[in-house]
Amino acid sequence: MESKSLKSARLFVAAWADEPTRLAAMKAKARLEKRCRNEATAIKWVERENLHLTVRFLGDVALDALGSLREALERAAQTPSFDIDLRGLGAFPNRQRPEVIWVGVARGAEKLAHLAERLNAELVALGFEKDARPFHAHLTLGRARKSTLRALPDALLAETDAPISTLRIEAIHLVKSILAPSGPTYETMATARLTGA
Numbered sequence: 001m002e003s004k005s006l007k008s009a010r011l012f013v014a015a016w017a018d019e020p021t022r023l024a025a026m027k028a029k030a031r032l033e034k035r036c037r038n039e040a041t042a043i044k045w046v047e048r049e050n051l052h053l054t055v056r057f058l059g060d061v062a063l064d065a066l067g068s069l070r071e072a073l074e075r076a077a078q079t080p081s082f083d084i085d086l087r088g089l090g091a092f093p094n095r096q097r098p099e100v101i102w103v104g105v106a107r108g109a110e111k112l113a114h115l116a117e118r119l120n121a122e123l124v125a126l127g128f129e130k131d132a133r134p135f136h137a138h139l140t141l142g143r144a145r146k147s148t149l150r151a152l153p154d155a156l157l158a159e160t161d162a163p164i165s166t167l168r169i170e171a172i173h174l175v176k177s178i179l180a181p182s183g184p185t186y187e188t189m190a191t192a193r194l195t196g197a
Contacts, residue, residue: 010177011058011189013073013119015112015169017051017139021086024165025051025103028089029141031162032101035155042149043101045142050186053084053105053139055116055172056123056131065126069174070190072122077192079115081170084108086139089159091152098144098152103164105137112137112169115194119172170194 033040085107091098116135124130174190
């Protein structure tokens with residue numbers, strides 16, 4: 001019998017960060033590490049090459065659905081490319097209980113949300129459940145390994161409005177996430193370019 005891993009994959013749809021954005025995000029990470037000092041080791045930072053903005057997490061999906069998903073991406077991408085400004089650092093669920101540390105999106109957040117809505121509509125038509133969570137445009141920078149970090153809330157507060165980078169959103173990608181003890185590795189399964197890109 002085939003294993004489940006050969007029949008399905010853990011998938012999400014994302015916009016990759018370009019090299020200037022990766023560099024700027026790493027500088028923001030370094031500032032946080034300096035402010036947090038000993039606590040920085042309690043944060044699992046996202047690898048530079050893995051930095052992305054999630055448009056929609058799909059979870060485990062049957063591999064025989066890949067063709068339909070590629071077509072859904074192409075239809076969702078029929079919207080003009082656009083710029084976003086990455087600005088400020090924050091955390092989910094909030095700064096006082098930081099679990100996921102992120103870079104925020106200022107200008108362009110509504111366009112990214114519109115792209116996510118287009119994709120959601122295409123996915124619902126394929127039989128996926130509508131994403132019940134409100135879309136919050138962000139680039140994940142790291143995840144706290146423990147719930148109580150004394151210095152991190154103030155460090156994030158100091159970076160609330162820090163300008164990070166401008167990123168051109170020209171494509172969305174269907175990405176496979178392969179989980180391992182050392183951290184996830186990502187493989188792009190399909191790419192759909194936005195119009196005008």
